[in-house]
Amino acid sequence: MTVQNGSDKSQIKIPKIKFTKLFINGEFIDSISGKTFETIDPRSGEVIAKIAEGDKQDIDLAVKAAREAFDNGPWPRLPGCERRRIMLKFADLIDENVEELAGLDAIDGGKLYNFCKIADIPSAAETIRYFAGAADKIHGSTLKMSRELHAYTLREPIGVVGHIIPWNFPSQMFVMKVGPALAAGCTMVVKPAEQTPLSALYYAHLAKLAGIPDGVLNVVTGYGYCAGAAISSHMDIDKVSFTGSTEVGRLVMQAAATSNLKPVSLELGGKSPFIIFNDVDVDKVADLALQGTLFNKGEICVAGSRVFVQEGIYDKFLVKLVEKAKTWVVGDPFDPNVHQGPQVDKKQYERILSFIEHGKREGATLLTGGKPLDGKGYYIEPTIFTDVSDDMIIAKEEIFGPVMSVMKFKTMEEVIKRANATKYGLAAGIMTNDLNIANTVSRSIRAGVIWINCYFAFDRDLPYGGYKMSGFGRDLGMESLNSYLQVKSVAMPIHDSPWL
Numbered sequence: 217m218t219v220q221n222g223s224d225k226s227q228i229k230i231p232k233i234k235f236t237k238l239f240i241n242g243e244f245i246d247s248i249s250g251k252t253f254e255t256i257d258p259r260s261g262e263v264i265a266k267i268a269e270g271d272k273q274d275i276d277l278a279v280k281a282a283r284e285a286f287d288n289g290p291w292p293r294l295p296g297c298e299r300r301r302i303m304l305k306f307a308d309l310i311d312e313n314v315e316e317l318a319g320l321d322a323i324d325g326g327k328l329y330n331f332c333k334i335a336d337i338p339s340a341a342e343t344i345r346y347f348a349g350a351a352d353k354i355h356g357s358t359l360k361m362s363r364e365l366h367a368y369t370l371r372e373p374i375g376v377v378g379h380i381i382p383w384n385f386p387s388q389m390f391v392m393k394v395g396p397a398l399a400a401g402c403t404m405v406v407k408p409a410e411q412t413p414l415s416a417l418y419y420a421h422l423a424k425l426a427g428i429p430d431g432v433l434n435v436v437t438g439y440g441y442c443a444g445a446a447i448s449s450h451m452d453i454d455k456v457s458f459t460g461s462t463e464v465g466r467l468v469m470q471a472a473a474t475s476n477l478k479p480v481s482l483e484l485g486g487k488s489p490f491i492i493f494n495d496v497d498v499d500k501v502a503d504l505a506l507q508g509t510l511f512n513k514g515e516i517c518v519a520g521s522r523v524f525v526q527e528g529i530y531d532k533f534l535v536k537l538v539e540k541a542k543t544w545v546v547g548d549p550f551d552p553n554v555h556q557g558p559q560v561d562k563k564q565y566e567r568i569l570s571f572i573e574h575g576k577r578e579g580a581t582l583l584t585g586g587k588p589l590d591g592k593g594y595y596i597e598p599t600i601f602t603d604v605s606d607d608m609i610i611a612k613e614e615i616f617g618p619v620m621s622v623m624k625f626k627t628m629e630e631v632i633k634r635a636n637a638t639k640y641g642l643a644a645g646i647m648t649n650d651l652n653i654a655n656t657v658s659r660s661i662r663a664g665v666i667w668i669n670c671y672f673a674f675d676r677d678l679p680y681g682g683y684k685m686s687g688f689g690r691d692l693g694m695e696s697l698n699s700y701l702q703v704k705s706v707a708m709p710i711h712d713s714p715w716l
Contacts, residue, residue, distance in 0.1 A: 481689025
């Protein structure tokens, strides 16, 4: 592992912070209380800006604007082709501001600037375009009834939606929630994570420039326990979409149930297995396994952090894994040579280090890494444990950091059982050249996304979500669009028709 604390200053593009207030009904405004909170640069622990702290009163104001825009405004009533046109303009503006948005996610969340610039933000624009293309293709069905009735279904927007998004992928999560809801004709209130509010406010600004009507897209920054809780329990919000921890997902679901029984979509935690069989190219798979855990500094819910390696290649795999880990560069996310930036904040940094200490105490072997970096910022070495048993805390709990557990297995039947022995079911990776093994294991693992001989193979056309305590509902794909639509059945008598 290489540490790179000194970055090439000519490469750094620190954005100016333009938007720090709530965005409600098309305007940037102070919170009603006048309170603010600090958003922190994880590279140094220093304050970037003071952000308006929204609470229940501000959520009420935003919901009122969204309700008026839904009940009486043009957005749900526009032809789908007109919503498409405006959304495509929104996507174009995202592309035109790619450096600004990439810089905001890098400085606010410790994400790699270059990756955001060439992948994350352009992908966000394409996600908006994908759902824009669906806006004029929302259709019901004509039904063949069993008696003298003519019937059909309508798909109508569900109403006012509350989106509560996490801090690990601020841009991607914003568009994954907002894109299909806009295409469906919904209005919404977005609560970005308090750790990473900056890009969401900038997206709100671009939405206004694109022509999205006032009140359709509102952004209220603030804390989850206050602003997020107010969304979950609000009697005038028709649906909540939440991505985050399983613990908070429970609270969202409880609040929705005890308020107006609003439907919820939950994309929650994960502890995904990355299963490697004897017949693979060890060199290539070792690189993929490392990426599967360390990508985005491990702050990704589908991280393949439980790495199961068949005994025939186990020792060879470990040699290759350590060899590749030593080339991994940790440092300033604005440096183009860096692979891993800082953890998002001090709380997450300390949480990851506590899990590493758990692994040591429980008897796992620390193969490499395991320490924080010297100096400022929330940097942690890539960490690999071996001799990990399935009942250890590091093998059971979602760490959400650059920590991998490598475990040996003998047979396919054994690894299927061990892979499924988790409360989570978000994703899994299967590495094999045997088609029969690939088919059997992929159909046996209880998870929402299975990647065969690849990992992190996301696509806006690929539905994404979990089984078990990883939640329910799907982001991306047409399944996500349908979750923002109600199905209405319409029936009427027909008389003397020659056909039923």
